[in-house]
Structures are given as structure tokens and as C-alpha cells.
Amino acid sequence: MAAPATATPAPPVSDEARAAGFVDVRSVVPDAVIDLRYATADNFVGVPLYPAGARCLVHESLADGLATAADLLRRGGERLVFWDCYRPHAVQVAMFEAVPDPAWVARPGPYARSHVAGRSVDVSLADAGGLVDMGTGFDDFSARSLAYATEGVTAAAQANRARLRDAMTAGGFSVYPGEWWHFDGPGAAVERPILDVPLD
Numbered sequence: 001m002a003a004p005a006t007a008t009p010a011p012p013v014s015d016e017a018r019a020a021g022f023v024d025v026r027s028v029v030p031d032a033v034i035d036l037r038y039a040t041a042d043n044f045v046g047v048p049l050y051p052a053g054a055r056c057l058v059h060e061s062l063a064d065g066l067a068t069a070a071d072l073l074r075r076g077g078e079r080l081v082f083w084d085c086y087r088p089h090a091v092q093v094a095m096f097e098a099v100p101d102p103a104w105v106a107r108p109g110p111y112a113r114s115h116v117a118g119r120s121v122d123v124s125l126a127d128a129g130g131l132v133d134m135g136t137g138f139d140d141f142s143a144r145s146l147a148y149a150t151e152g153v154t155a156a157a158q159a160n161r162a163r164l165r166d167a168m169t170a171g172g173f174s175v176y177p178g179e180w181w182h183f184d185g186p187g188a189a190v191e192r193p194i195l196d197v198p199l200d
């Protein structure tokens, strides 16, 4: 488990982040568990790709929906865990070089979409006991990661995935069928100019 929710408000975002319309998720979902795996070596590349203490930044168009999802989950004693948020283009390039398979890692293009545009998030659930069982961990490149997988995924884990999906859907997100943890916000598929927003 990552750091507990902090009562300290998120410090203001950088000028670059503000200019891009980005907000720090902690200012939208104060009890979010921020566990950005790419800021640690605990990711599929095996080395940190983000600076230590990297923020979870998203485009402001996702803010209300994340608050809605978090409110719904909070009623059941659960919190959103954020594994990835805005992802700089240079990091996407490094990831694709490590796993050059577009089924698992989006091929970097001349435009920003999805995480690279701050319009998608990778999320899970935590309750008082820690991470909720979702059947696989993050970036588990197996068929069990498919959002609607049944084989090798317990009924309880399937139900937990469905509860996460329902809350995120209520917030206007749609799950990527290939990964139960990946959710696209409004306009995530739109190609936009590549950004260069720092993560701190």
C-alpha cells in the first residue's frame, strides 16, 4: 500500500500544468491513494520513469467525474488508488521501446491522446484492509487483465472490477476492455498537440 491520504491540500500545480488545464488529483479527490508505479522501480520496465514524488495530474475535464466516482465508492468504504495519470510523451516512448506491442503499450504517435494528454487514468480500489483483490496487479500483461475476464479471475474479483467500472462509468469514464484498471475520460481518443508538462 502506498501513502495514506493526506489532510494537507495539494500545493499549486506548475505554470506549465496550469497552462495545459491540468489539476492535481488530490485537489479533486482528497482521500485518493496516489501510488504512481512509474515513479518507482515497481513497474514493467523495472526502473523509475518518473521523478520521485511525481504528481497525479489530469486534465480538468476529468475532475468532476473523478469526484463523482470517488463519492460513490466512499459510501462503501472504498477509495480510488491511482497507478498512473498524465504520462509525458518521452515516457511513453521509453515504455514502447521496452514492450513494443501495441496491444499492451500504446504506440507513441505525433499527437497526444489518453494518458499522454492527461485524459486517462489507471485506477484500482482500496478499503480499510488495503488494496482490494482485482484478480491481477497493475500492468499484468496476461489475459486475466482483460476488463471482463472470467477465466482465472474469481467471482469476487470480477465483482470488485464491476464496482470500480460502475463508479467510473457514473463519472463519465469508459473502461479499456484490454485492461480492467485503465479508464478513458471524455475526449481521451482525440489527438492533441504533444505536451511537455513536468510531473512535480
Ligand SMILES: [Zn+2]
Pocket (backbone or CB within 6 Å): 084, 115, 120, 121, 122, 181, 182, 183
Ligand atoms: Zn492506462
